[in-house]
Amino acid sequence: MPPPDVVLPECVTSAVSESSLLPELIDALRCLPGVGPKSAQRMAFYLLERDRDAGRHLASMMAAAMDRIGRCQSCRTLTEAQLCGICANPKRDQSLVCVVEGPSDVAAIEQATEFSGGYFVLGGRLSPLDGIGPEELELGLLQQRLAAGGVRELILAISPTIEGSATSHYIAEMAAAVKVPVTRIAHGVPLGGELEYVDGGTLAHAFCGRQPV
Amino acid sequence: MPPPDVVLPECVTSAVSESSLLPELIDALRCLPGVGPKSAQRMAFYLLERDRDAGRHLASMMAAAMDRIGRCQSCRTLTEAQLCGICANPKRDQSLVCVVEGPSDVAAIEQATEFSGGYFVLGGRLSPLDGIGPEELELGLLQQRLAAGGVRELILAISPTIEGSATSHYIAEMAAAVKVPVTRIAHGVPLGGELEYVDGGTLAHAFCGRQPV
Ligand SMILES: [Zn+2]
Ligand SMILES: [Zn+2]
Numbered sequence: 346m347p348p349p350d351v352v353l354p355e356c357v358t359s360a361v362s363e364s365s366l367l368p369e370l371i372d373a374l375r376c377l378p379g380v381g382p383k384s385a386q387r388m389a390f391y392l393l394e395r396d397r398d399a400g401r402h403l404a405s406m407m408a409a410a411m412d413r414i415g416r417c418q419s420c421r422t423l424t425e426a427q428l429c430g431i432c433a434n435p436k437r438d439q440s441l442v443c444v445v446e447g448p449s450d451v452a453a454i455e456q457a458t459e460f461s462g463g464y465f466v467l468g469g470r471l472s473p474l475d476g477i478g479p480e481e482l483e484l485g486l487l488q489q490r491l492a493a494g495g496v497r498e499l500i501l502a503i504s505p506t507i508e509g510s511a512t513s514h515y516i517a518e519m520a521a522a523v524k525v526p527v528t529r530i531a532h533g534v535p536l537g538g539e540l541e542y543v544d545g546g547t548l549a550h551a552f553c554g555r556q557p558v
Numbered sequence: 559m560p561p562p563d564v565v566l567p568e569c570v571t572s573a574v575s576e577s578s579l580l581p582e583l584i585d586a587l588r589c590l591p592g593v594g595p596k597s598a599q600r601m602a603f604y605l606l607e608r609d610r611d612a613g614r615h616l617a618s619m620m621a622a623a624m625d626r627i628g629r630c631q632s633c634r635t636l637t638e639a640q641l642c643g644i645c646a647n648p649k650r651d652q653s654l655v656c657v658v659e660g661p662s663d664v665a666a667i668e669q670a671t672e673f674s675g676g677y678f679v680l681g682g683r684l685s686p687l688d689g690i691g692p693e694e695l696e697l698g699l700l701q702q703r704l705a706a707g708g709v710r711e712l713i714l715a716i717s718p719t720i721e722g723s724a725t726s727h728y729i730a731e732m733a734a735a736v737k738v739p740v741t742r743i744a745h746g747v748p749l750g751g752e753l754e755y756v757d758g759g760t761l762a763h764a765f766c767g768r769q770p771v
Contacts, residue, residue, distance in 0.1 A: 366623050366638045373619040376612035378604045379597060390662045391591045392620070393627055393636055394681070399589035400624040406586040407617035410579050410602070411610045423606050425579045449603045468607070 367393075419490075421466040421483055423448045431455075432463060439463040442490070443500040444516060446470060446509070450502060462500075465490070470508040471515055482512075484519065491525045501529040505550075580606075632703075634679040634696055636661045644668075645676060652676040655703070656713040657729060659683060659722070663715060675713075678703070683721040684728055695725075697732065704738045714742040718763075 367389065374385035392400035416422065417429035424430070431437055431451070441462025445451055451464050467482040479485070490496065499520045503509045513529060520527045533551035534543050543551075580602065587598035605613035629635065630642035637643070644650055644664070654675025658664055664677050680695040692698070703709065712733045716722045726742060733740045746764035747756050756764075 366619070366627055367636055370619045370623040373612075373616040376605070376609060376616055377601045379600070384592060386662065386665060387592070388590045389623070390636070390660065392589070393623065394660060396589060397624045399586075400620055403586040403589055404617045404621035404624065406579070406583045407605070407613055407620070410583040410606065411613040411617065414579055414606055423580055423603070447603065447607060449599065452599060 416468075417466075420464045421468060421486070422451050422464060437461055437463055440495055440497045441500065442496050442498070443502050444487070445502050446504060446512075454502065467503075467512065470503070470506070471512040472508050479515070484516070487516070488519055488523075491520055491523050496525050499525050499527045501527060503529075505532045629681075630679075633677045634681060634699070635664050635677060650674055650676055653708055653710045654713065655709050655711075656715050657700070658715050659717060659725075667715065680716075680725065683716070683719070684725040685721050692728070697729070700729070701732055701736075704733055704736050709738050712738050712740045714740060716742075718745045 371382070371385045371389045374380055374388050375382065377385075380388070392403075410425075413425045414423050415425065417424045417432055418427050419432040420429060422429050422431070426433070432439070438461055441460075442465055443454065443460060443462060444465045444467065445454065446467050446469065448466055451466060454460055454464075465487050467484075469477050469482055471477060471479070471482065491499065499516070501513045501516060503513045503516075517527045517529075531554070532547070533554060534540065534547060540548065584595070584598045584602045587593055587601050588595065590598075593601070605616075623638075626638045627636050628638065630637045630645055631640050632645040633642060635642050635644070639646070645652070651674055654673075655678055656667065656673060656675060657678045657680065658667065659680050659682060661679055664679060667673055667677075678700050680697075682690050682695055684690060684692070684695065704712065712729070714726045714729060716726045716729075730740045730742075744767070745760070746767060747753065747760060753761065
């Protein structure tokens with residue numbers, strides 16, 4: 346090592362300059378949900394030391410996905426095709442349409458239920474204060490689909506939050522205007538949930554919505 | 559939707575074919591340590607719906623890092639420069655050399671201690687059954703550095719596992735052959751650790767290694 350008071354020529358300082366790519370990669374990994382500084386560091390070291398091919402593959406899939414995945418022309422879920430796999434599948438009954446907030450809700454319903462109808466993916470909830478109105482959720486497209494006829498039931502599977510309920514209400518009115526029957530999925534105590542751990546609002550709601558057994 | 563028995567022309571089927579990029583991205587994300595199918599799905603949806611710019615940035619940082627980050631010519635830690643920031647820093651005392659298994663150990667020591675010497679990063683532990691011998695850990699490079707003189711203490715900060723201990727022993731002999739003093743970091747009961755939860759081997763080791771107070 347040269348003593349600290351020697352000025353190094355630039356050809357040397359550029360070769361020995363501190364690494365910036367590694368901290369930049371660690372920082373970039375923190376854009377992933379649930380990834381803090383420690384996990385980001387562990388991920389970066391893991392890829393660089395153990396599996397660069399997987400890192401290269403992930404980088405190229407991610408770049409391609411960000412550029413090529415758009416929204417389905419019919420249901421608005423994420424897909425790189427014009428129509429998603431569900432809309433393009435002639436075995437799905439498109440006269441049943443389930444309205445959800447996002448693509449992850451489609452995945453959850455597909456994994457948990459036997460539902461074999463179609464979807465409409467809002468991409469959010471009505472939230473006037475955040476500038477999210479009917480246009481942002483492409484509700485015009487849903488309205489066209491309802492007005493075109495052929496939908497025998499519109500199923501609302503939207504979170505029972507304040508904004509979600511307002512969104513459900515808005516869509517229910519839209520469907521009523523063209524005489525399409527609307528249902529919403531049941532709200533209540535989760536299966537396996539202990540009553541004492543369920544929040545008061547849910548419990549009150551479940552109590553009012555009690556059914557004969 | 560056409561009825562199921564109509565054969566679609568290829569120009570239509572290719573436009574409506576099921577999306578494959580999204581499941582491929584979810585699958586590729588699972589190469590990250592600690593990321594299972596659920597988190598991978600959440601990450602993919604998050605990037606695609608909320609922050610495509612961050613996704614593009616991460617993809618490009620990751621591709622650049624996999625291709626451009628190599629190992630420091632002197633200490634073998636990860637860096638895209640010829641010499642890492644620590645080796646290139648004239649304020650670090652390179653006559654103290656701390657031997658660690660990987661770059662994450664360097665990060666841990668830098669974050670937790672005031673150590674201001676240099677490092678040698680093995681990139682693993684001796685493990686003859688896995689084909690990891692002295693060459694794989696570049697121990698020749700460490701030997702050159704010790705033989706060149708100027709190292710007044712070699713500090714072993716290697717995990718006290720069976721393979722780690724064998725590695726420490728091998729390096730200690732190497733240093734002894736060129737008369738460089740060797741120390742190893744203390745093993746014992748972790749600070750804040752309750753005795754009853756410490757494993758027996760650690761406890762026995764700590765007992766034998768008791769020190770006057
Ligand atoms: Zn679709
Ligand atoms: Zn270095």
